Amino acid sequence: MMNKVPVILISGFLGSGKTTLLLRLLAHTRQIPLRAAVLMNEMGEYDVDSAIISEEMPDVTVEGLLEGCICCSKRNELAGALHTLLSQEPDLIFMETTGVANPEQVLEELRSPLLADRLYLVHSISVVDAELFHEYNSRFTADKELVRTLHGQLRTADFIVVNKTDTASSREVTKVVKSIRKLNDTAKLQTTEYSRVDLEPLLEPVLASASVAAKPAQTPQPAPAQVQLTDADAPFVPIPVKSIGSTSSVSRSTAFKVISTHSHNHDPKQPHSFSRLESITLHQYSPQPLEKQRLENFLTGLGSSLLRAKGYCVLPQEGTMLLQFSGNHLEWQPTALPVSQGYVTLIGEQLDKASITDQWEQCFISL
Ligand SMILES: Nc1nc2c(ncn2[C@@H]2O[C@H](COP(=O)(O)OP(=O)(O)OP(=O)(O)O)[C@@H](O)[C@H]2O)c(=O)[nH]1
Numbered sequence: 437m438m439n440k441v442p443v444i445l446i447s448g449f450l451g452s453g454k455t456t457l458l459l460r461l462l463a464h465t466r467q468i469p470l471r472a473a474v475l476m477n478e479m480g481e482y483d484v485d486s487a488i489i490s491e492e493m494p495d496v497t498v499e500g501l502l503e504g505c506i507c508c509s510k511r512n513e514l515a516g517a518l519h520t521l522l523s524q525e526p527d528l529i530f531m532e533t534t535g536v537a538n539p540e541q542v543l544e545e546l547r548s549p550l551l552a553d554r555l556y557l558v559h560s561i562s563v564v565d566a567e568l569f570h571e572y573n574s575r576f577t578a579d580k581e582l583v584r585t586l587h588g589q590l591r592t593a594d595f596i597v598v599n600k601t602d603t604a605s606s607r608e609v610t611k612v613v614k615s616i617r618k619l620n621d622t623a624k625l626q627t628t629e630y631s632r633v634d635l636e637p638l639l640e641p642v643l644a645s646a647s648v649a650a651k652p653a654q655t656p657q658p659a660p661a662q663v664q665l666t667d668a669d670a671p672f673v674p675i676p677v678k679s680i681g682s683t684s685s686v687s688r689s690t691a692f693k694v695i696s697t698h699s700h701n702h703d704p705k706q707p708h709s710f711s712r713l714e715s716i717t718l719h720q721y722s723p724q725p726l727e728k729q730r731l732e733n734f735l736t737g738l739g740s741s742l743l744r745a746k747g748y749c750v751l752p753q754e755g756t757m758l759l760q761f762s763g764n765h766l767e768w769q770p771t772a773l774p775v776s777q778g779y780v781t782l783i784g785e786q787l788d789k790a791s792i793t794d795q796w797e798q799c800f801i802s803l
Contacts, residue, residue: 448563450535451762457631480781562593720778747780
């Protein structure tokens, strides 16, 4: 009989620090060494997080499920994606959900006969943004699905990371921990910055597992990343990541343009995690240079309707940069990824598409 492969599920709301934690876990598993594989689920059209992983850990196999949540619209693709990863015979699989996925449904899927014989869950980790936890909870009170999702992320966890404590007062952090404990008083909980948690105890059950113990330790071979393009028809190579999700039609009516938009049309028969959040992808098709300051002003000017933005921008001075925006904090990081044309995915509510299109066009410098 085949050994079951351990799975660590990482959930948490948008921008809370899931990928930051995943990168730490991957670095640690590489040292042990364990051969890890990743299932990445993104709301947007492009898989920014997989690109980040592919850049930092080119030997890790990443499977991406895009444009929907594995808890609902992508649920029927979850088993296929996991079986693809299993065919690589990893020692361990990490699953990172979208920020609006309810892990309750994902856990249910893992218990299904198709998967239960091949996988077993070792941890369900939930990452929380200490600064925004209460703000999001009160902001989304009226949206029952979203509240259920946020609570589901905490209730199902056996390990909770209260992250971003550098951006919250210690009083707020204490309040957040107290609120979390009302939902889950048994999970281990750690408060931290940049998802710096004790990794060894998390990986202990994996090391003890039969599938790992049965194999001789392998030194990870730097192999080419498991890469394929997201959209075979696209005239450019946005990022080298693999997607097995469906692709979207992209408006290319003008040189600049925008935009593919996704409101999330869930199958009404399926339980789903959120109702009013949407994502928009802005493409850098313009031959004119993108101006960094204008882009920053545009994003911060969207105010509270913008919850998250991420993508790669090709800038005239700096070259290609990874853009991350969450909780009103904007971060730029240089990247060596071969991004020929940039894009930014925005996630928010009540995003005014016409105005966003217009403002995006204003971010380009007239030649
Ligand atoms: N100030 C601060 N920033 C952090 C911390 N942890 C992560 N970040 C930053 O927050 C942004 C989002 O972090 P990610 O790890 O991508 O968050 P995520 O939960 O994967 O986000 P989604 O892709 O929306 O699901 C990045 O710019 C991180 O560098 C932290 O503890 N403090």
